[in-house]
Every structure is written in C-alpha cells, then in structure tokens.
Amino acid sequence: MEIFSTTDQDKIVQAISVAEGQTSGEIRLVVDRKVAAKSVVDAALGYFRKLDMHKTRLKNGVLIYLATEDHEFAIIGDEGISRRVDANFWDDTKEQMASFFRKGELVEGLVAGIHHTAEQLKRFYPRGVDDINELPDEIHFGKN
Template sequence: MKEIFSTEQQERIVQAITVAESMTSGEIRLVVDRKLSADSALDAAVAYFRKLNMHKTALKNGVLIYLATEDHAFAIIGDEGINVRVAADFWDDTKEQMVSFFRTGDVVEGLITGIHHAGEQLKHYFPRRADDVNELPDEIHFGNN
C-alpha cells in the first residue's frame, strides 16, 4: 500500500500534518485505501475514525481525511467537538481546494493543501495550548486494500 506515495511524498504529507497540528490542539489523520472500504467515502471515513480511536481525543477535535485512490473518492469528517461549533458546510472549502489539485493529477499537493487548510480552520476553534500533547500519530494510515 505504501507504494502509492514515494518516501519523499509520504514525508511531505506527514510534515504537513505536523505543521498543521503545531497551530492547534486538534488532531489530523490521513487514511489512504486503494479502493473504497465501505459503500461510500463518508462511510469509510466514519469507520476509520472509530477504528483509529479518533473519537477519544480530550477535546473531541479530531479530523480525518479519507482517500480511496483508485475509486477517486474522498471525505473529510470532524469529531463532535468541531461539529457543534461549525456550520454543516464547514469542510466544503477545504474539499474544493483539494479537488482543484486532484483534477490535475496532483494528489499529494491536494492532500497537503487540505491538511494545511484543516489546520488553519482548527486553530480558530481550537488554538494550540501550552499543555497540548499530540494525542494521535501523524503518520499516514494505509488501509488493507
């Protein structure tokens, strides 16, 4: 699965997560499958959100970006701490920015753009605190397919 991205691309993506999280107490995870692991990208994102224990963060401020590369499908979801504070279309701008890169075939830049934008959005609602700890790993989670 890791062959979807080169080592350098993976490092760029993980660095983007680290930088985005340096601005916020929020947690950002990226899950990559080749094919959808559920009926829809949203269903897959919800399943991974629970599988990766993202619902267990202290402030309920985790964000998961799910991508199925061969099915050209993705979703962004946030935990209840985020969802109670933002409008229903909160992630639409992030998705549009990502899609603009995906359409040109630049998946990595699309992911990095989405990660940075998510971090920018999170810092407004969940600014980084002095006692903040990284509750979840920053690495890419590659699914089984």
C-alpha cells in the same frame, strides 16, 4: 502500499505535524486503493472509530479518507470542531482539495486540505502549553 513515494509521504506527514503544532486538534490521513465500505463516508467513519479519533479530549479530531483507485475521498470532523465551523467548511475544504486532484496533484491537494483544516482548528482550538499529540501523525494505509 506504493501510492506515495517516501518524499511524498514525508511532505504529507510534515504538513500534519506543522498543522498540529498550531492547534490542539488532531489530523489523520487514511489511504486505501478502493473504498473500504458501502460508501466513502462509511469508510471514513469506520476508520474514524478504528483509529480512536473519537477519543480526543476536545472532540477535535479530523480524518481525511482517500480511496485512490476509486477517485473518492471524504473528510470527517468530530463533533467539537464540526459544531464550530461554518456549515459549508467541509465542502469548501473538499473542493479546494479536488481542484488539485483534478490536475493530478494528489500530494498538493492533501497538503492544501490539511493546511485549510488547520486554520479552523487553530482558530477554535489553539495549541496550549500543556498540549500533547494524542494521535500519530503518520499516514495510515488501509488494506483495500
């Protein structure tokens, strides 16, 4: 899927890697061209399970799902992190990302969302000396 250049992919993966270097939380990005379900949230939830994000030890996985041609995205946090952040955290994160997306700055918006998410993850789930990277950092490109 040719949505991002190699350089853009490297920037996004680097942002995930840096974010996860500060927290025991896990962040994944899934990119489709079209929403892969009835709704963008359903698509995100489907990938959340498919990619085993619900199996992290501390239930602190976060998935960002982006459907580029449909101009839709969602952020799904597992129960551990969702229980701890302010009620408006996910909406605030989405709005921050959308402000970049509206200017055509897709990569910058994703990186901003990753960093914003990492701040909360590190607050509630700081990286421990025994932390392991439970999930891959690379972008998962869907088939849609």
